[in-house]
Amino acid sequence: MGKKALLLSGNESCVEGALYAGLQFYAGYPITPSSEIAEGLSRKLPKYGGVMIQMEDEIASMGAIIGASLAGKKSMTATSGPGFSLKQENFGFACFNEVPCVLVNVMRGGPSTGAPTGPSQGDVMQARWGTHGDHPVVAIAPNSVPEILTETVRSFNISEKYRVPVILLLDEIIAHMRERVILPEKGELEVIDRLKPTVPPDQYKPFDISNTPMPLVPPMAAYGTGYRFHVTGLNHRTDGFPTNNGELIEKELLRIMQKMAMYKKNMLKHEEYMLDDAEIGIVAYGSTSRAAKYAVNVLRSEGIKAGMLRYITIWPFEEEAVEKLAEKVKFIVVPELNLGQLILEVERCARGKASVYGVNRVNIEIIHPHEIIEKVKELLHGIRV
Amino acid sequence: MEKNIEIRLSGEGGQGLILAGVILASAALIDGKNAAQSQYYGPESRGGISKSEVVISTGDIIYPEVADPDLVLVLSQVACGPYTKDIRRDDAYVIFDANTVKEFPKLEHGRIYKLPFTMTAHDKLGKPFIANIIALGTIVGLTNVVSREAIEQAVLARVPKGTEELNKTALSEGFELAKTIK
Structure with missing residues (x-):
């Protein structure tokens, strides 16, 4: 094929994915660590016949993309924690009125203004319950730069096909990291458009x-x-x-x-890594899953049968995957860049069949594989339970 | 499985460390390898601790940051402590800038060198900010982690127009510095 490999950041990869999916309208208010998405689209979207607007704030941006979607255009906004909070009311409006749109939230250290340049996975529960009332939510958390591209396309597809807003949950690490990406050719990935009425x-x-x-x-x-x-x-x-x-x-x-x-x-979408004969389960998502996979390899090389269950779609939560895992492992470790959020779902679905332990940090550094390895060894040797 | 090459470029904001990391990762792609480049920087655009990390592999890169450093470059005093703590290999290169770093951390592992990157940039090239490109030349000269052709191509693709010759000279100065310790 001879396709050229590009060195793209995660935010640049998100831009490529959105354009591939047929994005026609972007409204946003720039905020670290998501700003490169607005920057990239301001340059590229007009060339695809689309419109990019920098709005007066995050609330207006969310309102604008809902309006654009109701007018028939695939639309998106991108933000980080403080902006994610501001968008919640309008996001609820989109959930209730079944307005297809993609809301990218590049998670940074919180709460409040927090640590703008520091990574976090602190908005997992906000993605689920940030807006009031019972409502449907889809949230997707890729873990690499190339996967951000394909998962951005999938976010648009789910959104359009089922008339539901989709949250793409990135974190500062994968958003700013640069990795090798080969852009997909036209037709290589499925692109879905919304159902149009057939009645007069x-x-x-x-x-x-x-x-x-x-x-x-x-x-x-x-x-x-x-x-x-x-x-x-x-x-x-x-x-x-x-x-x-x-x-x-x-x-x-x-x-x-x-x-x-x-x-x-x-x-739903998840990845299973070395789970077939696993005695120790690690449940992870986003950038933290990269440390988890590395930890599994190191533990395996030392004869410890660890495996990883990685959630790519976080919401709706795939309960059956944890239920199955809890049946066969001694315990489950959940590393997260927060003080324990998705672990609550893991505990709920494990139903006491396996004990569940967190590895958590909020010091704006990525979780290191050695922290996960040490936690597993501690638990195995019963030093701390 | 072949070990990934894990490189950390550290110093402070404004020294061009992130650009240097991006250039190194691009060079790896030009050579047909895989690379992941990540960074830490604070809200300041100048000053404040900063680092850029590059992992280069012939296969998949699982953990994208430096877990077991093969080379650590330190261009500023503030970066000395935090970014040299995890050196565990005796054959890891630890390269300090001889001019900006005054107090050197005590390290149990690694091959330690002190090289005049900022002085060379200032005195020989008259551009203090080009120490990052000189250091890249030295890293490539020492480790051959990417080819010289690839690093030159990657540098020229990322630097401002009109500075090509200056940057080529900076790379050569870096290669020469590598020879002094090889």
Whole structure:
């Protein structure tokens, strides 16, 4: 093929992935360590016929991408912790109105303004529960620069196909790290566009599922194309107008949750490394999983049967993967660049069948493989339980 | 499995360490190898501790940062302590700038050298900020971690127009410094 290998940062790789997926509208407010995404798109997106706007703040950016998506364009914003907090209310609006869009959050040290240039995985639970009320969430956490490209494309695909906003959870390490990337050719990766209505404009209802080829997923008309499309943050009927009817309120909210349950298996993704005969399980995600994999190799070389379960899709959480793991290992170690967030899900799904221990740090340095190795050895030798 | 080559370039903000790391990683790709380049820097654009790490491999790179250093470059006093602590190999190169570092840490492992990068940049080339490229020349001269052709090509692709000759001279000065200790 003779394709050229490029040295790209994770943020640059995200830009390439978004363009490949057909991004047409980006609105953002630059913030370290995500700024190179806005920078890259300001240069490249106009050349693809798209629009890049630097908005007055993060709240407006989230509002703008929702508007662009309702107008039929694939849209994205990128931010970090403080901006992620600001976007939560509008993000909830997107969840409730089933607006496809991609929200990139490059995690940095927190809380509050925290450590702008330091890495963290502190927003895992915020990704799940940052906006109020019961709502569906998809969050994806790649662990390398080339994987950021393919997972950005997958984020758009899930978002478009199932009418759900997707959070791409990066961290400062993989966002600023540079690795070898070979750009995919056109047609090499699947690119999915949203369902369009087949009914005449006067019969269209934006949340009606009686005329859809995909059960529970209502087709989406683009604003300004002759279809009546009302959206509101209030509980709404299938025609999009507000209602106070408890029965209709519950029916509609249950539908969007059932939609997630129905298609959950198509959104899940994990990697298993040396798990077949593993006696010790390490559950990891994002940049920390690179240290975990290295630790597995070192432990194996010393005769300790360790293996890694890496979550690529974090939310919805793939409960069965931990359940299966807990059946066969002596204990599970969960390294995280926070004080213990995904470990809560791991503990819940292990159901006491295997003990679960964290390796945590918040000193804005990456977790070192030796910390994981030492923790495993300590637990094996019963020095500290 | 062949061990990855793990290189840490440390000093302070403004010394061009991140650029040097990017150039080294690009050179590895030109040679057909795999590379991962990462960095730490503070909010300051000048001053403040900074490092750039490059892992070079003929295969996959699992852990992208330096776990077991093969070479540590130290261009500033502030970087001496924190970035030389994890040297565990007796054959690891530890190269200090002879001019900016006044107090040297006591190290149990490594081949320790003190070379005049900033003085060469200042006195011979009249550009103090080009010590990073001189140091790259020395690293390549000492370790052959990438080919000379690749490092020159990578340097020329990343430096501002009009400074090509200056940068080539800086690389050669670095190669010469490597000869003095090889």
